[in-house]
Amino acid sequence: MMKDEIQREFGEAVATAEQVGQELRVRVAPGALAGLARFCRDRGCHYPADITAVDAAGELRVVYRLAAPETGQQVVISVPVPRAGGRLPSLCGIYPGAEWPEREVHDLFGVRFDGHPDLRRILLTDDWEGHPLLK
């Protein structure tokens, strides 16, 4: 199953992987993100349902929800990042629809995405100071 494939492929970079209903929830280290995303896309999850971030339970993590419209399978990837100076590779090259959600995460949480074509604030004004959704 996909869960086993992922654990086999990415080894220790995958902290946890569990199937909850239709969702395969995976926690990975930042370094494995791009590879895992490409892996999922090649296995049919070519629909970027959502990219957001959560600052709760004492940590900030960026959450990627990748889905396969034909089968209903969803892979939910959580990547922990530091609250200040967090950097992740941009997935714009893999999913064109990642452009704006990544900008939103940058705007509201301050995470930087390397390789993003146009990383600016999207919802707040350009001269806004701070990142409001951080706790």
Added chain:
Amino acid sequence: MNGGLYHSLAVWWAGHHLPPWIFDAVWMVAMAAIVTVFVLVTVLVLVWLERKVSGDLQNRVGPNRVGGRFGPLQTVADTLKLLLKEDLIPQGADKAVFVLAPYVVFVPTLMVFMLLPFSDRWQVQDLNLGVLFVVAISALPVIGLIMAGWASNNKYAILGAMRAAAQGLSYEIPLVLAMACVVVEAGSLQVGQIVELQRGGQWFILRFPLQLAFLVYFLASLAEVRRVPFDLPEAESELVAGYHVEYSGMRFAFFFLAEFTHLFFLGAFCTTLFLGAWDGPWLPPAVWFLVKSYAVVLIVMWVRWTVPRLRIDQIMGFSWKLLVPVGLVSVLLTGLMKV
């Protein structure tokens, strides 16, 4: 007015040994005043009519408060409102051109009214170059549009002005071709002659191949008046108001006035060229003229509220690829029929 009234008054005037040029001057001013008043009243009626007709087509009532149940004085109220508005000239606008543009648009539109045969005795001036005069003068308002678009210092206005210019020029050709058919059929540029040949129910529209010419004329005129489906230069939902977006108050009123004046002229000249002008049984000729003109105007309004608008390249394509060839063919056929 030709004939009777002018001559009898001129004789009376000369009989008092007053210089004739004063009489001519007074006469011209009087004629201009009468035509202007007629146009103003007509525009009032047309605006009200448009709102009522559109309301009816759209399952609603239209104006129903000002001046009674049918709101006939609505336009009067709206005009008053426009006149009382603050006169804004945008910063960076070319003031002289900005101020002049509405007049450049309105005055030529008014000038061509002098050729309309309202009845067999009511025509301000029956120039022997009648149709040519109409063609020439009708091309002038486009300059005003470009002036307005340029002087506004606004990208939307410029975009609208460019579209208006392209459209206006493109549709001149089929318009002239259609009118040429009528001229060929009548053998004369003089409006009086054209009308004379249609007396007694022999309207040009009933003669083949002038039906083609009528269609071409109708469609080309729609484009010249910039009504839907050809209203891209002032497309409300795209350019807000296109070339006159920066105009407000009295100046805007002039553009509005020009549009409806041109609309009535469309109906009236179409009637003159194809529907026999004032020709018709029982009713007085002037009534027939108005009835036919308003019928054409109502069809134009009906079209306006039914169909969507075309994109600029589609508008240009329609003119050059369809109307011009059809126009040429109809001129050819008309010529052949006369041989």
Added chain:
Amino acid sequence: MTASLTPTEHVILNMGPQHPSTHGVLRLELQLEGEVIVGCRPVIGYLHRGIEKIGEARTYQQFLPYTDRLDYLSSASNNLAFVQATEKLMGVQVPPRAQFLRVVLLELNRIASHLVFFATFANDLAATTAFLYGFRERELIMDLFEMWVGARLTQSSIRIGGVAQDVPAGFAEKAREFCRLLPSRLDEYDRLLTGNRIFRARTEGVGLLPPEEGIGYGCSGPTLRGSGVAFDLRRADPYEVYDRLDFAVVTQAACDCMGRYLVRMGEMRESARIIEQCLDQLPDGEVMAKVGRTIRPPAGEAYGRVESPRGEFGCYLVSDGGPHPARVHLRAPSFFHLCALPRMVQGWKVGDVVAILGSIDIVLGEVDR
């Protein structure tokens, strides 16, 4: 690029934020070469109200009316996404009558939203009469809402555990009457607009969105189904009672504005059928499950997804066991569609921007949140 003897510049034209056709406060920075668009940069955020942040300081019941104001043309879908996520976390079982009523509400919202789409799309293309016809039908739906829920637009009727109000007497007849009336009105729209040569010239072949690109951009709903992809959450991930209802997923293979338009017109007919089925199968019983006054879902996360008239509307909820959500994120379909817009308008003309933007049917309330 061909070299030109005359140096020319691209014109930057701002469409918006106040503009009759941007369906809200949206700014499109268009780079024009004459009338052709060589670049488009949407600027959003004019309607940002910080709803996600507000969610962290409200109880779950208090937050519900905020969800109405996201996609305000179809508030029931927003309500349901949030409620679904909460119910997943809490393990609440919604009574069957409430499930059917929810579907009725959702489908009425879908028809109302698509009617607004029809009306505004037509209006953008200067078919003003069609605009008024669309709103005339929508008024009938607004009357139904007012009769049932009390509110015309922002219903907040789908609550955690069920539906706030049961349908009053006479509602079923009025709703059935509407469903019987709708197809003939849609036929009228088809006669007026759909077959019109000018309308077709403005929409056929315009604004192409290839299916693979659509999926890659996260497009969903009619925007994606207009490109031939039969992705509908009511079938892919059924919720409420959709798995028991008979309806077709409307797709069009054209990938253009006309395709997306036809999908929405077809969906209205299907929605009317769904409503009739629900009214026929409506069981008796409670409309609200026993849910306590204070709602404290156990710690965890859940994602509620709903097929809104615009596409996949999702609510990602993270709870820490307290009375307020730790994080509530709203996945708005229009956000992703707008991200795809520059790709769709590239190379078309200014007049087409209006048609393409209208055909993807965005609502700024959910884009900006």
